[in-house]
Amino acid sequence: MAGIRDVAKLAGVSTATVTRALRDEASVTAATKAKVRAAALRLDYVPSAAARALSRGRSNLLGLFVPDITNPFYAQVAQGLEDRAAEARYHCVIASSHLNPERERHLLTSFQDGTLAGLAATTVGTDEGFTTALGATRGPLVLVDRRPRGIKAPLVRTDNRKVTRGAISQLFEMGHTRIAMISGPRDFDTACQRLSGFRLAYKAAGTALPDELIRHGHLGEAGGYKAMNELLELDPRPTAVFCFNNLVTVGALKAIREARLRIPVDISILAFDDMNLFPLVEPPISAIDQPAYEMGRAAADLLLRQLDGERGLGDVVLPATMIMRESLAPPSTR
Amino acid sequence: MAGIRDVAKLAGVSTATVTRALRDEASVTAATKAKVRAAALRLDYVPSAAARALSRGRSNLLGLFVPDITNPFYAQVAQGLEDRAAEARYHCVIASSHLNPERERHLLTSFQDGTLAGLAATTVGTDEGFTTALGATRGPLVLVDRRPRGIKAPLVRTDNRKVTRGAISQLFEMGHTRIAMISGPRDFDTACQRLSGFRLAYKAAGTALPDELIRHGHLGEAGGYKAMNELLELDPRPTAVFCFNNLVTVGALKAIREARLRIPVDISILAFDDMNLFPLVEPPISAIDQPAYEMGRAAADLLLRQLDGERGLGDVVLPATMIMRESLAPPSTR
Numbered sequence: 001m002a003g004i005r006d007v008a009k010l011a012g013v014s015t016a017t018v019t020r021a022l023r024d025e026a027s028v029t030a031a032t033k034a035k036v037r038a039a040a041l042r043l044d045y046v047p048s049a050a051a052r053a054l055s056r057g058r059s060n061l062l063g064l065f066v067p068d069i070t071n072p073f074y075a076q077v078a079q080g081l082e083d084r085a086a087e088a089r090y091h092c093v094i095a096s097s098h099l100n101p102e103r104e105r106h107l108l109t110s111f112q113d114g115t116l117a118g119l120a121a122t123t124v125g126t127d128e129g130f131t132t133a134l135g136a137t138r139g140p141l142v143l144v145d146r147r148p149r150g151i152k153a154p155l156v157r158t159d160n161r162k163v164t165r166g167a168i169s170q171l172f173e174m175g176h177t178r179i180a181m182i183s184g185p186r187d188f189d190t191a192c193q194r195l196s197g198f199r200l201a202y203k204a205a206g207t208a209l210p211d212e213l214i215r216h217g218h219l220g221e222a223g224g225y226k227a228m229n230e231l232l233e234l235d236p237r238p239t240a241v242f243c244f245n246n247l248v249t250v251g252a253l254k255a256i257r258e259a260r261l262r263i264p265v266d267i268s269i270l271a272f273d274d275m276n277l278f279p280l281v282e283p284p285i286s287a288i289d290q291p292a293y294e295m296g297r298a299a300a301d302l303l304l305r306q307l308d309g310e311r312g313l314g315d316v317v318l319p320a321t322m323i324m325r326e327s328l329a330p331p332s333t334r
Numbered sequence: 335m336a337g338i339r340d341v342a343k344l345a346g347v348s349t350a351t352v353t354r355a356l357r358d359e360a361s362v363t364a365a366t367k368a369k370v371r372a373a374a375l376r377l378d379y380v381p382s383a384a385a386r387a388l389s390r391g392r393s394n395l396l397g398l399f400v401p402d403i404t405n406p407f408y409a410q411v412a413q414g415l416e417d418r419a420a421e422a423r424y425h426c427v428i429a430s431s432h433l434n435p436e437r438e439r440h441l442l443t444s445f446q447d448g449t450l451a452g453l454a455a456t457t458v459g460t461d462e463g464f465t466t467a468l469g470a471t472r473g474p475l476v477l478v479d480r481r482p483r484g485i486k487a488p489l490v491r492t493d494n495r496k497v498t499r500g501a502i503s504q505l506f507e508m509g510h511t512r513i514a515m516i517s518g519p520r521d522f523d524t525a526c527q528r529l530s531g532f533r534l535a536y537k538a539a540g541t542a543l544p545d546e547l548i549r550h551g552h553l554g555e556a557g558g559y560k561a562m563n564e565l566l567e568l569d570p571r572p573t574a575v576f577c578f579n580n581l582v583t584v585g586a587l588k589a590i591r592e593a594r595l596r597i598p599v600d601i602s603i604l605a606f607d608d609m610n611l612f613p614l615v616e617p618p619i620s621a622i623d624q625p626a627y628e629m630g631r632a633a634a635d636l637l638l639r640q641l642d643g644e645r646g647l648g649d650v651v652l653p654a655t656m657i658m659r660e661s662l663a664p665p666s667t668r
Contacts, residue, residue, distance in 0.1 A: 061444055069428065070409040078403050082432060091441050093427040094403065098416060107425050110395055115449055221610065250610050257614065276555065276584050277609065280591065282616030 011039040022087060037087065062092045062303055063111060064144075064296075065104065065121040068220075069096035071247055073273050073292050074122065077144060080296025081120060088304050090117065099219065101125040108133035118303040120296075123148050126187050140306030142299045146189050154313040156298045158290045158320040160190055164197030164242075165204070167270060167288055167322050171240050172205040175330045176268065180213040180238035182227040182248050191216075194244050194272060213238060224251025232259050239331035240268035246275050249285065264329035274323060284325035291318050345373040356422065371421065396426045396637055397445060398478075398630075399438065399455040402554075403430035405581055407607050407626050408456065411478060414630025415454060422638050424451065433553065435459040442467035452637040454630075457482050460521050474640030476633045480523050488647040490632045492624045492654040494524055498531030498576075499538075501604060501622055501656050505574050506539040509664045510602065514547040514572035516561040516582050525550075528578050528606060547572060558585025566593050573665035574602035580609050583619065598663035608657060618659035625652050 008015045013032060021028045021036035028036075062085050066074040074096075082092045093116075097104035104125050111119070112133075118140040123130070131150055134141070141153040171179050181198050184191030195214070202209040212234060215227040224243060231238055232255065243249040249271035256263060263269050263283055271278065271287040278285040298316045305313060342349045347366060355362045355370035362370075396419050400408040408430075416426045427450075431438035438459050445453070446467075452474040457464070465484055468475070475487040505513050515532050518525030529548070536543040546568060549561040558577060565572055566589065577583040583605035590597060597603050597617055605612065605621040612619040632650045639647060 059444075063427075069403060069412050070406060072404065072406065072409075075404040075406075075409060078430060079432060082430060082437075086434075086437055091429070091437070091444055093397075093429050095425070095427050096412060096416060098413060100420075103416075103420055103425070110393075110425055247610075250614075253614050275611065276581075277611035277615060280584075280587050280616065281611060281614045 006043050007036065007039045010043060011036045059115055059117045060090050061116050062090050062300065063116040063119045063121075064092055064094045064299075065107065065119065065123060066094060066096050067099050067104075067122060067124045068247075069094060071245075072275060073246060073290065076292035077122075077296035077299070080293035080298075081300045082296075083293075084297040084300035085304070088300075090300075090304070092300075097124060099124050101127070101130060105130055105133045108137055112136050112138065114138050118142070118307060120144050120299040120303060122146055140303050142302045142306075144295060144299050149187075154302050155315045156295050156302065156318070157190075157315065158295070158318050160193035160320070161197040161200070163288050163320040163322065164194045164272070165200045166197075168198050168201030168242060169204060170322070171242075171268065171270070171328065172201060172207070174268075174328065176240045177205075177207055177331075178213065178236065178238045179240045179242065180215070180231050180234075181242045181244065182215045182218050182224055182231070182252060183244045184219055184248075185217050191244055198242060218248055219245075220247050221251035221254070224248035224253075225255045226251070228252035228255035229259075232256075232261070237267070240270065240328070242270045242272070244272050246271060246273035246287075249273075249287075250275075253281065253285070263327050265332055268329055268331070269327040279325065281327075283327050285327045286325045287323050288320050289323050290320045294318055340377050341370065341373045344377060345370045393449055393451045394424050395450050396424050396634065397450040397453045397455075398426055398428045398633075399441065399453065399457060400428060400430050401433050401438075401456060401458045402581075403428060405579075406609060407580060407624065410626035411456075411630035411633070414627035414632075415634045416630075417627075418631040418634035419638070422634075424634075424638070426634075431458060433458050435461070435464060439464055439467050442471055446470050446472065448472050452476070452641060454478050454633040454637060456480055474637050476636045476640075478629060478633050483521075488636050489649045490629050490636065490652070491524075491649065492629070492652050494527035494654070495531040495534070497622050497654040497656065498528045498606070499534045500531075502532050502535035502576060503538060504656070505576075505602065505604070505662065506535060506541070508602075508662065510574045511539075511541055511665075512547065512570060512572045513574045513576065514549070514565050514568075515576045515578065516549045516552050516558055516565070516586060517578045518553055518582070519551050525578055532576060552582055553579075554581050555585035555588070558582035558587075559589045560585070562586035562589035563593075566590075566595070571601070574604065574662070576604045576606070578606050580605060580607035580621075583607075583621075584609075587615065587619070597661050599666055602663055602665070603661040613659065615661075617661050619661045620659045621657050622654050623657050624654045628652055 004015045004018050008018045018036050021033045064078055064081050078094050085092050095107045101124050119137050120142045122145045143153050143155040145157055147155050183195050218227045243252050261267055271285055274287040274289040278287055295318060302313055338349045338352050342352045352370050355367045398412055398415050412428050419426050429441045435458050453471050454476045456479045477487050477489040479491055481489050517529050552561045577586050595601055605619055608621040608623040612621055636647055
């Protein structure tokens with residue numbers, strides 16, 4: 001089997017650069033990374049973590065736990081994780097709990113035998129049984145998107161609060177004063193952070209926020225549909241609605257379509273998480289876009305570094321960006 | 335641990351009915367199934383396959399191999415598989431090869447140690463190494479959507495050829511005579527079956543099919559975008575285009591939008607596989623809808639029956655249905 005020195009020689013770089021390149025570190029240029037990866041592939045070089053895992057008879061499987069694989073956000077996280085893991089000769093399996101804490105706990109228990117070399121997890125459980133099961137999985141752990149209460153491990157997330165505050169402030173600048181939010185479960189810290197950014201924008205605008213404009217606890221298309229129908233009943237109706245995730249937005253859009261209201265003339269819509277068809281919806285939907293694929297890569301990277309013996313790794317916070325399309329406009333003056 | 339007799343007693347049915355209800359057989363009414371499941375849950379009853387698996391120290395994990403988890407078709411198959419498996423106290427892991435045969439082969443190799451109790455697979459590999467690796471996985475095997483050459487196992491699919499032939503015939507009836515198809519890789523039997531249905535509709539209409547109207551080998555948004563741009567260069571342009579899957583359709587729609595053509599005035603569009611946002615696209619996209627969730631349930635069912643000792647199971651062919659929306663119209667007469 002080829003060693004790191006062979007790869008360094010073939011790529012014309014130092015062994016330290018080989019290590020950094022295969023870890024996808026920002027200090028190495030894309031060109032050097034490509035050269036090193038080509039050399040590693042050509043020589044069939046297995047990087048150290050995987051090599052050590054194999055020589056110890058350890059698994060080369062990384063696990064990704066997600067609450068709902070039909071949510072394209074998680075599918076993209078999965079793809080980033082898989083691609084980064086494959087570079088280090090690790091492979092990934094995905095387990096989806098379908099938002100069912102009991103199923104999630106059973107799944108965690110299935111992996112307490114060392115089948116997985118490491119685990120990246122976005123979880124839904126909150127009780128003690130869950131915390132115990134998550135703590136009992138062997139090997140490195142990385143959290144993605146959300147931190148369950150009491151779990152210490154590096155977290156990959158975006159700055160939910162800041163990006164939401166900025167986006168909602170733009171709606172105030174357009175002239176909206178009655179902006180509603182369809183939020184998620186109160187024990188999801190992502191929902192809390194987005195709601196906190198939403199409240200901060202209200203505060204900065206000096207506008208009072210009536211309780212009726214916040215709808216808690218909604219998930220999936222069905223949740224968005226129900227919450228939007230409730231909001232459309234309000235008098236006066238909100239002039240803009242912020243949906244805390246993508247599938248909630250899909251349900252909300254269907255409710256608006258059924259009510260024969262026009263976006264953005266009758267109501268403006270802002271989604272958290274972009275979708276590949278949002279640019280083609282009538283009208284194209286504005287969204288706060290999280291770099292889901294990059295979040296998956298970062299999670300794999302944190303697992304690989306732990307497998308390489310690194311400890312005390314910090315959280316990774318990636319930027320989310322506002323994509324302005326046609327679903328946002330000043331409120332109609334009628 | 336509660337036995338089948340306890341469940342039968344609590345539910346007020348025979349033990350044979352308990353077995354059939356927990357297998358989700360059509361001969362049992364929905365009401366009886368609900369009663370039996372409630373009793374099984376209350377008594378914490380583990381059905382026989384799982385019980386035997388556990389008593390033999392066998393895995394309670396089913397695997398699902400898919401080529402691309404970012405394709406919502408596979409995410410829905412996964413959800414159906416998970417839900418059905420959970421009823422029998424099995425859990426599922428998903429592995430996505432990202433259309434990379436080498437990665438798929440490595441993944442298959444990772445599971446030759448008996449980690450999985452059974453495997454449901456939609457695969458991309460075609461070479462001998464792949465066939466060997468697939469054959470070497472232990473335990474029951476079920477194929478989903480496509481059958482790789484030389485692999486004998488029950489297959490869950492829809493009648494691709496028949497539904498496509500019917501849908502394309504409707505386009506001829508609308509007056510189209512120049513209908514193009516963006517097809518997938520030639521070694522995907524789904525692509526072949528859909529293409530075969532497409533050709534049959536041409537034959538039934540007595541219309542010659544020029545080679546330039548068929549674009550082979552396209553996958554994903556990028557593939558659909560490229561193929562549609564090629565089709566838009568043709569003179570005369572096709573008046574309707576059939577896209578062989580959902581992500582190919584997304585790319586094709588983006589190319590049409592960029593070319594500032596109007597659907598369906600300038601060009602009609604038909605997709606294979608529906609998506610949750612197709613009804614909200616401008617205009618709403620007509621699609622042939624496969625029952626992906628039900629396909630996943632059927633695949634789990636075939637695995638569970640094999641785990642229960644059944645042999646010689648046949649293929650399951652589920653109906654796909656045409657959903658007419660506004661992206662199809664008679665060709666413009668200009």
